[in-house]
Amino acid sequence: MSLTLPEPDRAVLARQDDLVRQLGRLVPQAVLIADEEGRRTFETDALTAYRCLPLAVILPSSTEEVSSILRFCHENHIKVVPRGAGTSLAGGALPLEDSIVLCLSRMTKVLAIDTLSRTACVEAGITNLGITQAVAAQGFFYAPDPSSQIACTLGGNIATNSGGAHCLKYGVTVNNVQGVRLVLMNGDIIDIGGDHLDASGYDFLALIVGSEGQLGVVTEATVQLIKAPEGARPVLLGFASTEAAAACVGAIIAAGIVPVAIEFLDRPAINVCEHFVAAGYPPDAEALLIVEVEGSDDEIEYLLEKVEEIARDYKPTTVRRSQNAAESALIWKGRKAAFGAIGQLSDYYCMDGVIPLSKLPKALEEIGNICKRYRFDVANIFHAGDGNLHPLILYDANDGMQLQRAEQCGAEILKLCVELGGCLTGEHGVGLEKRELMYVQYSDADLEQQMRIKTVFDPEWLLNPGKVFPLEGRPPQ
Ligand SMILES: Cc1cc2nc3c(=O)[nH]c(=O)nc-3n(C[C@H](O)[C@H](O)[C@H](O)COP(=O)(O)OP(=O)(O)OC[C@H]3O[C@@H](n4cnc5c(N)ncnc54)[C@H](O)[C@@H]3O)c2cc1C
Structure with missing residues (x-):
C-alpha cells in the first residue's frame, strides 16, 4: 500500500x-x-x-x-x-x-x-x-x-x-x-x-x-x-496487429460515422473472454474491434457495409457481422464479462486514461513498452471510439512489492496519456488512486x-x- x-x-x-x-x-x-x-x-x-x-x-x-x-x-x-x-x-x-x-x-x-x-x-x-x-x-x-x-x-x-x-x-x-x-x-x-x-x-x-x-x-x-432504436447489430473485426486495429478506429471516426460503440480487445483479453464465455471471438487475432451501429434494418446494413469497407484498408483477419439478436447478445456477453473473466485468472490493476483518438496506435505501443519494463503482462479492453483506455496490469496481490510496482507502472501509463494530450481519467474518477497524479495534469x-x-x-x-x-x-x- x-x-x-x-x-x-x-x-x-x-x-x-x-x-x-x-x-x-x-x-x-x-x-x-x-x-x-x-x-x-x-x-x-x-x-x-x-x-x-x-x-x-x-x-x-x-x-x-x-x-x-x-x-x-x-x-x-x-x-x-x-x-x-x-x-x-x-x-x-x-x-x-x-x-x-x-x-x-x-x-x-x-x-x-x-x-x-x-x-x-x-x-x-x-x-x-x-x-x-x-x-x-x-x-x-x-x-x-x-x-x-x-x-x-x-x-x-x-x-x-x-x-x-x-x-x-x-x-x-x-x-x-x-x-x-x-x-x-x-x-x-x-x-x-x-x-x-x-x-x-x-x-x-x-x-x-x-x-x-x-x-x-x-x-x-x-x-x-x-x-x-428499431434495431442494433455489431460486426466483429479481427486484426493481425493492435496498431492496425487502432488505426481502423481512427479511420471509422474520421469518415464521419458515429457507431453506437467501438470496443477494443487485445490478444490476452480475447483469449480470456473466449475461454469464459465462448463468444466466438477469433483466437488468431492480435486485436478485435466490436463495432455496433443501430437504426432500421436498411440503415444497419448500410452502416455496417461502410465500416467493413473502411476496415478492409487495415487488412482484417476476421470480418463477422452479427446476423441476429442472439449472436449480438453473445458478442456483447464476451465484452461485458471481460473484467470479471480476467479477475478469475489474475489480480489486476485497471487503469482509466483518455487520449486523443489520433494517438491511439502510439499509446498502445508505449503502454506495451511500459508494462514490459515493469515485467507485467497487460490486457487491453476499452471504449476505443472515445479514446478511453483501460489497460489491466496483471499482478499478484499477495506480493506487496508487486502492488507497489503495479501502481508505479499505472502512474507511468497515466502520465503518458497526459503527455499525449489526454487526461487522467475517462470514467472511473480520481478517487484515492490518482490523487497524487493531479499535479501531472x-x-x-x-x-x-x-x-x-x-x-x-x-x-x-x-x-x-x-x-x-x-x-x-x-x-x-
Ligand atoms: C467490473 C467493473 C466494470 C466497470 N466498468 C465501468 C464502465 O464501463 N464505465 C464506468 O464509468 N465505470 C465502470 N466501472 C467503475 C464503477 O462501476 C463506476 O465508477 C460507478 O459509477 C460507481 O458506482 P457505485 O454506485 O458503485 O459508486 P461507489 O463505488 O459506491 O462510489 C463511487 C464514487 O461516487 C461517490 N458517490 C456514490 N454515490 C454518491 C451519491 N449518491 N452522492 C454523491 N457521491 C456519491 C462515492 O463517494 C465515490 O467517490 C466498473 C467497475 C467494475 C468493478
Whole structure:
C-alpha cells in the first residue's frame, strides 16, 4: 500500500460509542450498522488493495434522513463517505477510520416517468440497469451503460461521470442527466436543474456531475430517456496487429460515422473472454474491434457495409457481422464479462486514461513498452471510439512489492496519456488512486481553484476527504 489516508481525528475516534448512539436516534436501528462484522462489508470498494473500517455505516431511506445525518455530522465534525454500490475502481468509496459511510443503496425508487418529456426521476441508489428496466416496456432506455451496470448506482455514476460502451453516440452521464437533488454537508437540500432541458445561470449541474462525493450527496436525479432504436447489430473485426486495429478506429471516426460503440480487445483479453464465455471471438487475432451501429434494418446494413469497407484498408483477419439478436447478445456477453473473466485468472490493476483518438496506435505501443519494463503482462479492453483506455496490469496481490510496482507502472501509463494530450481519467474518477497524479495534469493554480470550490460547498472538508486532491497543499482540515 503506497497511498496514505489523512490522519484520523482522535477526538472523534474517542467519542465513537457516544456518536453512534446519537446517530441511532436519527435513523431506525435497522439501517445503522455499528458492529464490526457489519462494518467490514463496507471496508473497501473495487480497489480492493485498500481497506479501512469506518466508525459506522448508515443506509438512509429518504432525502430528509440524509439531510439530518449530514447536519449531525457537520455539527460534530464527523467525516462522511458517500457510497452507492462500492464498485469504484479508484478507491472513491473507501471509508476513513473517523468517518461514517452513507450508503444510498436502499434508495431505489422510481419517482416519476414522463415519456412525453422523455425523462425519469429516480432515487440515487437505483442501479444503472434498473433505470432501463423501469422504462423498457415503454420503448425507452437510459443510455450510459458502464460494464458494472447490473450493480452500480446512478448516484455513483453521477459522482464519477460514468461512461460505457454505448456512450460514443449518446454521451456520458453528464450529457444524460438533467437535474439532481443534492444534500450539502450542512444538511441543506438543494435542487439543481430539473424537468426542463436547460437551466439559467451558471452550469452547476456540470460541476456536480463528476465531483466524486466532494460537494454534496445526490439523493435524486432526473435523467433523460432515449427511444430504443428499431434495431442494433455489431460486426466483429479481427486484426493481425493492435496498431492496425487502432488505426481502423481512427479511420471509422474520421469518415464521419458515429457507431453506437467501438470496443477494443487485445490478444490476452480475447483469449480470456473466449475461454469464459465462448463468444466466438477469433483466437488468431492480435486485436478485435466490436463495432455496433443501430437504426432500421436498411440503415444497419448500410452502416455496417461502410465500416467493413473502411476496415478492409487495415487488412482484417476476421470480418463477422452479427446476423441476429442472439449472436449480438453473445458478442456483447464476451465484452461485458471481460473484467470479471480476467479477475478469475489474475489480480489486476485497471487503469482509466483518455487520449486523443489520433494517438491511439502510439499509446498502445508505449503502454506495451511500459508494462514490459515493469515485467507485467497487460490486457487491453476499452471504449476505443472515445479514446478511453483501460489497460489491466496483471499482478499478484499477495506480493506487496508487486502492488507497489503495479501502481508505479499505472502512474507511468497515466502520465503518458497526459503527455499525449489526454487526461487522467475517462470514467472511473480520481478517487484515492490518482490523487497524487493531479499535479501531472493541473498546475498549482488550477488545483487551488478546484480546492476553493470544494471549500465553498464543504468548508471543513468533511465530505469524502483523502480523495481527488493531493494530500499535500490542501487547506488544513
Ligand atoms: C467490473 C467493473 C466494470 C466497470 N466498468 C465501468 C464502465 O464501463 N464505465 C464506468 O464509468 N465505470 C465502470 N466501472 C467503475 C464503477 O462501476 C463506476 O465508477 C460507478 O459509477 C460507481 O458506482 P457505485 O454506485 O458503485 O459508486 P461507489 O463505488 O459506491 O462510489 C463511487 C464514487 O461516487 C461517490 N458517490 C456514490 N454515490 C454518491 C451519491 N449518491 N452522492 C454523491 N457521491 C456519491 C462515492 O463517494 C465515490 O467517490 C466498473 C467497475 C467494475 C468493478
